[in-house]
């Protein structure tokens with residue numbers, strides 16, 4: 001029988017990806033939504049999760065598509081009600097927030113899935129396989145897009161707990177930490193923060209690992225024109241370039257892997273698998289890098305930002 005699923009926070013990602021992915025997967029059935037201002041046609045709608053859980057007799061699964069800071073209390077509520085929970089990325093505001101949820105889910109015997117959609121991009125696994133047995137000297141990440149195009153009017157993203165340019169940038173870090181075999185440590189970092197906002201519009205950082213691999217990361221939210229979501233890996237015997245957010249892999253300039261975008265279909269397949277096996281998946285490695293950057297970064301004041 002399909003898992004009765006509630007979706008919370010009906011905004012851009014819920015409409016663009018979660019609803020189509022749930023509809024396409026017979027293991028899930030969308031039974032209700034909770035959103036302060038938005039509904040999905042034909043689906044029972046509630047203004048908050050508490051009233052949803054109080055009205056619908058059995059909710060197997062709650063998928064949270066709200067901004068990170070709004071997610072913790074709902075996740076707690078859902079776990080305490082005995083529902084499995086999927087979290088959008090980044091899974092929370094602080095590491096401890098998410099660790100606390102993970103132990104609560106564990107005690108309650110439900111699945112907690114901290115999803116990282118970019119890890120499901122078509123060429124990420126092939127890149128990890130290409131890296132096996134190779135000596136990597138350097139990794140260069142460029143993650144540059146236009147915030148006005150990709151996040152129009154999303155004021156939450158500029159709050160201190162909204163992650164700023166790390167909202168997209170953490171996608172790159174989620175791929176990096178999935179393909180790189182060793183822990184990455186932040187060596188130095190700098191942030192540009194608009195004088196009228198609390199979160200960065202650009203960031204640069206250098207990371208290293210215990211074998212001497214160096215990783216440089218440039219995040220920029222004022223990039224005009226086509227976005228650049230690239231990870232370039234320089235190994236002793238060749239170069240891999242993961243383009244378009246993980247969709248395409250070029251090895252020594254030749255495209256070797258590409259495929260359709262089915263990141264969210266893959267996330268819901270993974271969620272079904274975790275629930276079936278009674279396990280959770282909560283990997284905080286991408287968030288830990290952001291947290292460490294925030295701890296050491298030099299701050300520069302940037303011009304005020306207006307939509």
Ligand code: NAP
Nearest residue numbers: 009010011012013035036037038065066068070088089156
């Ligand atoms: P969004 O368009 O702003 O939608 C989020 C929705 O959550 C809002 O429409 C709002 O609906 C609800 N909400 C509840 N509490 C809120 C609060 N305190 N502040 C603002 N909204 C609140 O954002 P989104 O782009 O869907 O992003 C949501 C999450 O998905 C983020 O963590 C983001 O990183 C992730 N994500 C986004 C994308 C993307 O392309 N946009 C891609 C992948 C992942 P109500 O007003 O009806 O409550």
